[in-house]
Amino acid sequence: MTMLRCTHVLLALVLVSHTTARAEDALPSWKAGSAKRAILEFVAKVTDEGGPDFVRPGDRIATFDNDGTLWVEQPMYTQFVFIIDRIKQLAPEHPEWKTTQPYQAVLENDRDAILAAGDHGILQMAMVTHAGMTDDEFRRIVVDWVTTAKQPRFKRLYTECVYQPQLELLAYLRANGFQTFIVSGGGIEFMRPWTEKVYGIGPPQVVGSSIATEFKMLDGKSALVRLPKVNFIDDKAGKPVGIGQHIGQRPILAFGNSTGDREMLQYTTAGSGPRLGLLVYHDDAVREYAYGPADGMPDSKVGTFPQSLMDEANRNGWIVVGMRENWKVIFPSEQ
Amino acid sequence: MTMLRCTHVLLALVLVSHTTARAEDALPSWKAGSAKRAILEFVAKVTDEGGPDFVRPGDRIATFDNDGTLWVEQPMYTQFVFIIDRIKQLAPEHPEWKTTQPYQAVLENDRDAILAAGDHGILQMAMVTHAGMTDDEFRRIVVDWVTTAKQPRFKRLYTECVYQPQLELLAYLRANGFQTFIVSGGGIEFMRPWTEKVYGIGPPQVVGSSIATEFKMLDGKSALVRLPKVNFIDDKAGKPVGIGQHIGQRPILAFGNSTGDREMLQYTTAGSGPRLGLLVYHDDAVREYAYGPADGMPDSKVGTFPQSLMDEANRNGWIVVGMRENWKVIFPSEQ
Numbered sequence: 001m002t003m004l005r006c007t008h009v010l011l012a013l014v015l016v017s018h019t020t021a022r023a024e025d026a027l028p029s030w031k032a033g034s035a036k037r038a039i040l041e042f043v044a045k046v047t048d049e050g051g052p053d054f055v056r057p058g059d060r061i062a063t064f065d066n067d068g069t070l071w072v073e074q075p076m077y078t079q080f081v082f083i084i085d086r087i088k089q090l091a092p093e094h095p096e097w098k099t100t101q102p103y104q105a106v107l108e109n110d111r112d113a114i115l116a117a118g119d120h121g122i123l124q125m126a127m128v129t130h131a132g133m134t135d136d137e138f139r140r141i142v143v144d145w146v147t148t149a150k151q152p153r154f155k156r157l158y159t160e161c162v163y164q165p166q167l168e169l170l171a172y173l174r175a176n177g178f179q180t181f182i183v184s185g186g187g188i189e190f191m192r193p194w195t196e197k198v199y200g201i202g203p204p205q206v207v208g209s210s211i212a213t214e215f216k217m218l219d220g221k222s223a224l225v226r227l228p229k230v231n232f233i234d235d236k237a238g239k240p241v242g243i244g245q246h247i248g249q250r251p252i253l254a255f256g257n258s259t260g261d262r263e264m265l266q267y268t269t270a271g272s273g274p275r276l277g278l279l280v281y282h283d284d285a286v287r288e289y290a291y292g293p294a295d296g297m298p299d300s301k302v303g304t305f306p307q308s309l310m311d312e313a314n315r316n317g318w319i320v321v322g323m324r325e326n327w328k329v330i331f332p333s334e335q
Numbered sequence: 336m337t338m339l340r341c342t343h344v345l346l347a348l349v350l351v352s353h354t355t356a357r358a359e360d361a362l363p364s365w366k367a368g369s370a371k372r373a374i375l376e377f378v379a380k381v382t383d384e385g386g387p388d389f390v391r392p393g394d395r396i397a398t399f400d401n402d403g404t405l406w407v408e409q410p411m412y413t414q415f416v417f418i419i420d421r422i423k424q425l426a427p428e429h430p431e432w433k434t435t436q437p438y439q440a441v442l443e444n445d446r447d448a449i450l451a452a453g454d455h456g457i458l459q460m461a462m463v464t465h466a467g468m469t470d471d472e473f474r475r476i477v478v479d480w481v482t483t484a485k486q487p488r489f490k491r492l493y494t495e496c497v498y499q500p501q502l503e504l505l506a507y508l509r510a511n512g513f514q515t516f517i518v519s520g521g522g523i524e525f526m527r528p529w530t531e532k533v534y535g536i537g538p539p540q541v542v543g544s545s546i547a548t549e550f551k552m553l554d555g556k557s558a559l560v561r562l563p564k565v566n567f568i569d570d571k572a573g574k575p576v577g578i579g580q581h582i583g584q585r586p587i588l589a590f591g592n593s594t595g596d597r598e599m600l601q602y603t604t605a606g607s608g609p610r611l612g613l614l615v616y617h618d619d620a621v622r623e624y625a626y627g628p629a630d631g632m633p634d635s636k637v638g639t640f641p642q643s644l645m646d647e648a649n650r651n652g653w654i655v656v657g658m659r660e661n662w663k664v665i666f667p668s669e670q
Contacts, residue, residue, distance in 0.1 A: 058537050135579055179539065192583045202393050203583030204514065204539070213579050215572040215598055222601040224579045231580075237550040244470055244548050244559045245566075246581060248527045248538030263550055266557040 026172040029165040029328045035321045039169065042276045043176050046252065053274040055252055057177035062253040063243060063264060064170070066184035066191060068303040069257045069280050070199060072151060072161040074289040076302055079186050080122070082145055086129035127228035130187065131211055134223040142193045156333065159198045164335060165327045170199055183207045183243055185235035185260050207246045209234045235260045240267035252276070258303040265318055277318035281305065284323040287330045361507040364500040364663045370656045374504065377611045378511050381587065388609040390587055392512035397588040398578060398599060399505070401519035401526060403638035404592045404615050405534060407486060407496040409624040411637055414525050415457070417480055421464040462563035465522060466546055469558040477528045491668065494533045499670065500662045505534055518542045518578055520570035520595050542581045544569045570595045575602035587611070593638040600653055612653035616640065619658040622665045
């Protein structure tokens, strides 16, 4: 082996990760098309050190909604299924629930009565199931549930109903020096126990809605106790506020899928320099679900994507990523 | 060059950063002694992959207070000096301040009258100087100030009055797979504009007190507007709460210097597995300041370290790091 040969080996070692990150097939589950091209061009542009659109790594912030953007949100938000399951599990300790709404509706699987309870009823059930324990205890409850409960249509764990193209995109962005964050209307402590394993996004990079906590001594050991009181709602105009609190930097890329993400995309794309806003568009009833404004698809209360959002996306140059024409596969299991 | 030789070169390249991170002189400004030994042993233990105290990298969370732990806090908190300077700068737009307390006291440099205004007066002045602009505008105000204002005794920028041994410790921890966070009672947006450059800690890793913000359209562009309303106080029992909100994991190492850090150290060291709590002890009037419980040092309202905290530290095995006997140099300029 010559000296030259040895240098080549060294060089190859240094270059291999760089090349992989840049190659077109870093997104193998994305079909060729304008959405994939827009992503690749954006990343090439902000990582081009000599170029006019270069963004230094510390400022490469990408934020992703969770429900409907990274994992399935139909037929109802996963966290709501968790609430219903917990209510049933806790029912033996609360005999009064048999005759008290909205608990009675849950115990009797009366969907209409559950919906009739409205936001107030849902909030009430969220507090009963999410508060009154320490942070460590709640983490265990979530892990127990998320490693056993299954999505009704796909008969798989909810954490297996995540979108393979998005897993590739998250990894691709990180390989190109981005910090990837979740910014979700869902509960922050409902996501943190499993997001690192599933998405590669650790607890500090998760932003979400939260209830208040209190620092207390319990059995001589200090702990954070979860209180039945809303601390922050990370949805709609709350998303930029949550980004400000947790990240402290305006993202350069944001990916959502509904009206809850509108302000996050507005805030992201209003910054100076290169910006990219994207929306998942659920138009694939065969492989997943269809609930958007076009093609006579039914209006959805979960993950609402009205025509006005489509119009705003077109006006602002946000990329609308229809599942049908952009994603070769939907779930990791299809690979 | 033989094949064997080439392999050695490759191996050396791979090992060099690892060895550097572990070597004793990763902390050259720390004198040999029990504090330095405790830090090195702790890091060796949690990074020993086969050992009983191994902690996986994602759980290696280290939190540092800022005022008095990473930079000078005497003769008064830096952010309070910023408030006073801003009041003077804004005074021409507020002629009524000449005859209204606590502003009048500031404009007349009447230290006793400023202190007499108490917490309410300070809060009032904090709101006037920290709210009413966008997040981007406030960032520029902080950068302008922090790149020009000088600490009165050392005649240097405040960002040059940071502790060299702590800069080394932060870098050493990161080289060993730790994520380093600031958890300070100071304003989160007062720190974020400069912490990455000075400490290597980016905006998302800064936890602090905050005021409320609101998402608004201004001149057709979306922005976060800072409101004159307290959102969160990240001090005392608020520190574990802030850690829960921002980090979502119990730290394994926490470093503070006053009663404001007591609960953060309690929360950190109450976790299972290896934990390390540390306190800077300001006992060096010659090179910095002396304001602790021992040796008849004066009691301080800034960075209070009463005998009860010393007793608790001894009881819990928290390491008290006296500046005099543990730090070879205090500031980067002394090197």
